[in-house]
Amino acid sequence: MAEEPKETKPGFQNPVAGFGVTFKAMFKKRLTEQYPEQQKTTAPRFHGRHQLNRHPDGLEKCVGCELCAWACPADAIYVEGADNTDEERYSPGERYGRVYQINYARCILCGLCIEACPTRALTMTNEFELADSSRANLIYTKEQLLAGLEEGMVDTPHAIYPGTDEQDYYRGLVTEAAPGTERQIAVSKGEKPEEQGADA
Numbered sequence: 001m002a003e004e005p006k007e008t009k010p011g012f013q014n015p016v017a018g019f020g021v022t023f024k025a026m027f028k029k030r031l032t033e034q035y036p037e038q039q040k041t042t043a044p045r046f047h048g049r050h051q052l053n054r055h056p057d058g059l060e061k062c063v064g065c066e067l068c069a070w071a072c073p074a075d076a077i078y079v080e081g082a083d084n085t086d087e088e089r090y091s092p093g094e095r096y097g098r099v100y101q102i103n104y105a106r107c108i109l110c111g112l113c114i115e116a117c118p119t120r121a122l123t124m125t126n127e128f129e130l131a132d133s134s135r136a137n138l139i140y141t142k143e144q145l146l147a148g149l150e151e152g153m154v155d156t157p158h159a160i161y162p163g164t165d166e167q168d169y170y171r172g173l174v175t176e177a178a179p180g181t182e183r184q185i186a187v188s189k190g191e192k193p194e195e196q197g198a199d200a
């Protein structure tokens with residue numbers, strides 16, 4: 001048996017009913033946010049821009065293993081690892097991340113990469129203002145992602161803390177750069193001795 005049509009309001013009442021919705025909304029609390037003039041604080045574990053972390057003496061935690069790149073569903077990470085030497089050391093162990101890039105035109109900020117990182121070298125900050133009008137500018141380099149220097153740190157490359165090994169760094173036994181630690185010359189990046197002196 002065919003269903004009987006529902007009773008509808010007479011034609012002239014429909015526009016009035018529509019304004020009723022508008023009228024009720026006028027007295028509701030406004031949800032509009034006045035961004036960017038007023039910025040809301042994000043949740044503490046918000047997934048924002050990535051950061052490559054350092055050990056307390058300034059050496060880099062990234063070992064160039066590429067696990068983050070393999071875990072990424074958007075193929076947004078590019079890593080090239082290289083060997084440390086005693087003359088040019090970036091991390092306490094054998095390898096370091098020589099090239100590290102994240103393409104924010106691809107990244108969906110899912111956080112799978114930071115879960116995959118075995119050294120906690122890669123974490124995410126609360127920074128979310130990543131928009132740009134250029135694709136090239138959306139590819140962040142290692143220099144942009146590397147954490148800044150805090151007190152007690154010396155910029156890489158520099159020697160490992162004397163008398164320690166890589167495991168000691170992960171046990172938290174190194175808490176600052178050894179007294180007298182000096183930045184080495186980044187020969188692999190084209191630096192020459194006189195250039196380092198000129199920058200100082």
Ligand code: SF4
Binds near residue numbers: 073075102106114
């Ligand atoms: S947050 Fe997700 S999409 Fe972005 S780089 Fe990491 S794994 Fe890839």
Ligand code: SF4
Binds near residue numbers: 061066067079097122
């Ligand atoms: S950030 Fe972590 S997972 Fe990615 S290459 Fe470096 S150490 Fe490996």
